[in-house]
Each structure stands twice: as C-alpha cells, then as structure tokens.
Amino acid sequence: MQVTDEELLAYVNETLSEQRLVAVESAIRSSPELQRRLQMLLRSVDTGEQSVGAVWRERRLSCPSREELRLWVFGALPAEEAAYVSFHLQTVQCPYCRASAEDIRSAATDRAATERRRRRVFASSAGHLRRSGRSGSRGG
Ligand SMILES: [Zn+2]
Structure with a gap:
C-alpha cells in the first residue's frame, strides 16, 4: 500500500x-x-x-510595511524603496501586498469621492443659506 x-x-x-x-x-x-x-x-x-507556514512567514518578512505601501500608492516613496515595492508587487506578485495596495487605493478613491460629494452638498446648501456673493473658504 x-x-x-x-x-x-x-x-x-x-x-x-x-x-x-x-x-x-x-x-x-x-x-x-x-x-x-x-x-x-x-x-x-x-x-x-x-512547515509551509514557516516558509511563508519568513518570506513575508520581506514585505513592505502598510505605511510604505501607502506611500508607494501615492507615489511618495523614495525611488530606491519604490523600486523594491514595485518589484515586490509586480514581479513577485505578493498576494498580501497586492491586496493591501488595492485596499489603500480604493479607500483613497472612496475618500476623494466622499470629499467631493461633501463639498458639492456643502457648496449648494451654503449657496441656499447665504446668497451673498462671498466665496467660501476652503478650510478643512
Ligand atoms: Zn508582500
């Protein structure tokens, strides 16, 4: 057998x-x-x-941090680090980091859309409330 x-x-x-x-x-x-x-x-x-799990954990040590991924998504990472993250995501295709980057990207897109919507609503209701020609400030 x-x-x-x-x-x-x-x-x-x-x-x-x-x-x-x-x-x-x-x-x-x-x-x-x-x-x-x-x-x-x-x-x-x-x-x-x-242990396959141990191998994975070991490999994942080379994963960029969430913060590095965030900076990479917004193009704010120094060239050398950015090259490493690009390699990690595009060549190694690390599923964890690809998911994280996607997550960060879509969260940022959502936030931007929400912010735009909020501004539009604010602008129109502000226009209703005070019809003065004063332009609103853009404080946050
Ligand atoms: Zn990774």
Missing part, C-alpha cells in the same frame, strides 16, 4: 477519514520503512523545516 508523506502527516493530525486512518495505521504498524518515514517527518515538523 502506498502512503504519501501528506497522508502520514494527516494521520498524525488526525485529519484522515476513518477508513483511511485504519488503513494507514495498519500499514505503519506492519512497515518499518513507514515508521522511519513517520519519525523523520515528525522530527522535521518539530524543527519547522517542513
């Missing part, structure tokens, strides 16, 4: 189906080779070598 590493890990994590669990368990019991593989797997899991 063929037992993959994934199945061995699933066996350890008890995520196999009942039927498969019984089959894998008896295969492990009857096969010294499988027992060795299981031991090696457990060791590597313990030291984090095999």
Whole structure:
C-alpha cells in the first residue's frame, strides 16, 4: 500500500477519514520503512523545516510595511524603496501586498469621492443659506 508523506502527516493530525486512518495505521504498524518515514517527518515538523507556514512567514518578512505601501500608492516613496515595492508587487506578485495596495487605493478613491460629494452638498446648501456673493473658504 502506498502512503504519501501528506497522508502520514494527516494521520498524525488526525485529519484522515476513518477508513483511511485504519488503513494507514495498519500499514505503519506492519512497515518499518513507514515508521522511519513517520519519525523523520515528525522530527522535521518539530524543527519547522517542513512547515509551509514557516516558509511563508519568513518570506513575508520581506514585505513592505502598510505605511510604505501607502506611500508607494501615492507615489511618495523614495525611488530606491519604490523600486523594491514595485518589484515586490509586480514581479513577485505578493498576494498580501497586492491586496493591501488595492485596499489603500480604493479607500483613497472612496475618500476623494466622499470629499467631493461633501463639498458639492456643502457648496449648494451654503449657496441656499447665504446668497451673498462671498466665496467660501476652503478650510478643512
Ligand atoms: Zn508582500
């Protein structure tokens, strides 16, 4: 019977189906080779070598901060950093940072639209309230 590493890990994590669990368990019991593989797997899991999550976390350390992304979106990042962020987003296509940048961009667009709307409403109601020809100040 063929037992993959994934199945061995699933066996350890008890995520196999009942039927498969019984089959894998008896295969492990009857096969010294499988027992060795299981031991090696457990060791590597313990030291984090095999952990996909750990690899991701490590990679994500190279992600720009949210603040850097914000500055990048608004074109306010120094050229060297901007080049790194562009590389990270466009070449590496980091899904986390792409989502963040998209988020920042759309939030900014929303804010700008809201601000425009607010100004328009304010301008028209101000026009109704005081019909003097005085131009309103643009304070925030
Ligand atoms: Zn990233």
